[in-house]
Amino acid sequence: MSLTLGGVQLLDADGELQRGWISVEGDRIVGIGYDDSAPADIKLDGRTVLPGFVDMHCHGGGGASYTSADPEQIARAAQTHLAHGTTTTNASLVSATYDDLERQIRALIPFVDDGTLNGIHLEGPWISPNYCGAHDPATLRDPHPDEVARIMDIGEGRISMVTIAPELPGAVTSIERIVATGAIAALGHTGADADHARAAVDAGATVATHLFNAMPPLLHRAAGPVGVLLTDPRVTVELISDGHHLGPEVVSLTMTTARERSALITDAMAAAGAGDGTYVLGDLEVRVTDGVARLVSNGSLAGSTLFMDSALRRAVRIAGVPLADASAAASVVPARTLCLADRGELAVGQRADLVVLDDEWAVERVMRAGQWVSGSR
Numbered sequence: 001m002s003l004t005l006g007g008v009q010l011l012d013a014d015g016e017l018q019r020g021w022i023s024v025e026g027d028r029i030v031g032i033g034y035d036d037s038a039p040a041d042i043k044l045d046g047r048t049v050l051p052g053f054v055d056m057h058c059h060g061g062g063g064a065s066y067t068s069a070d071p072e073q074i075a076r077a078a079q080t081h082l083a084h085g086t087t088t089t090n091a092s093l094v095s096a097t098y099d100d101l102e103r104q105i106r107a108l109i110p111f112v113d114d115g116t117l118n119g120i121h122l123e124g125p126w127i128s129p130n131y132c133g134a135h136d137p138a139t140l141r142d143p144h145p146d147e148v149a150r151i152m153d154i155g156e157g158r159i160s161m162v163t164i165a166p167e168l169p170g171a172v173t174s175i176e177r178i179v180a181t182g183a184i185a186a187l188g189h190t191g192a193d194a195d196h197a198r199a200a201v202d203a204g205a206t207v208a209t210h211l212f213n214a215m216p217p218l219l220h221r222a223a224g225p226v227g228v229l230l231t232d233p234r235v236t237v238e239l240i241s242d243g244h245h246l247g248p249e250v251v252s253l254t255m256t257t258a259r260e261r262s263a264l265i266t267d268a269m270a271a272a273g274a275g276d277g278t279y280v281l282g283d284l285e286v287r288v289t290d291g292v293a294r295l296v297s298n299g300s301l302a303g304s305t306l307f308m309d310s311a312l313r314r315a316v317r318i319a320g321v322p323l324a325d326a327s328a329a330a331s332v333v334p335a336r337t338l339c340l341a342d343r344g345e346l347a348v349g350q351r352a353d354l355v356v357l358d359d360e361w362a363v364e365r366v367m368r369a370g371q372w373v374s375g376s377r
Helices: 071-082 098-113 147-154 171-180 194-203 224-231 248-257 306-319 321-327 332-337
Strands: 002-011 017-025 028-033 048-051 054-055 086-093 119-121 159-164 184-187 236-240 262-263 275-283 283-290 292-295 354-357 363-368
Touching: 002 048, 002 098, 002 354, 017 354, 054 306, 054 332, 071 086, 071 098, 086 248, 086 363, 147 159, 147 171, 159 171, 171 184, 171 194, 171 363, 194 224, 224 248, 236 248, 236 332, 248 306, 248 321, 262 306, 262 321, 262 332, 275 292, 306 321, 306 332, 321 332
Parallel strands: 054 086, 086 119, 119 159, 159 184, 236 262
Antiparallel strands: 002 017, 017 028, 048 354, 275 283, 283 292, 354 363
């Protein structure tokens, strides 16, 4: 398909919205300009066009879960988020037994191979029992490097990220093995002190899993993992901008401090787009009330019901983050972190992943790889 969208609002190099046009041929962006000179196939009357969103951390949506190992649910979860502008996503799994992880990973591999998913994210089981959040404590274990290697082998290169608590025995060696496979080692669900966190980053860890959540707070005499991860230029920090996991001031502070390293994520579970009710995350029962997901057993937050477009709106409207920074945190920063050189920006040669927003910054249309997405909002 060859197509030029005219009359759109695009972010320029200074982070300001300017009227312009964008041309697509096949699955690539082939032209972009900040004027009205190009004949337009579709006039979008001042609609804002941003790069497609890249979600590094998502467990499900539309009533479906990636942990289900059910092809219909896997496809539905991905499609639900795609309709909200997420053109690239990881499928995140929670802590589970070895056999369950193997079954879930094998079910996801075909969806990575056909491009529905970017990769698989293992959030556990090598995390701290003291900061496990909505993970089943019975499935947690120390990261023995040999077991880590066996599970990475099951993924056959499709596991793109693994969250690990760096203070656990075997963690540093396991991080080195994870990174050696080409996957990202992320730090999270951890009680680590600053020294453990720093050693893990030195070993190759490059992501902070939902910074601030499920880890000790930053104290003025004990920086803990937050102080290290927030300030180390090698680390991308995930943020859940849903108004429940983080206050708006914390979102603003983080995106000011780590402006080029902040990545908005959803951490969404099955209830995203499916309404309040009772759900399952892994093997744990979750109740969603007024859009907030909590474990039935102890009230811990159990992921979110967030979409990436909502995360961006909240960052801008409530936290006061500039649109250009919020857009980067929803696209180019996670794309760069995942080593996706052709995603995350509106530029010639990039894959034609576009999100068209209306005057309220709600998703009106989505294009993925040059094709309009059926069911776009």
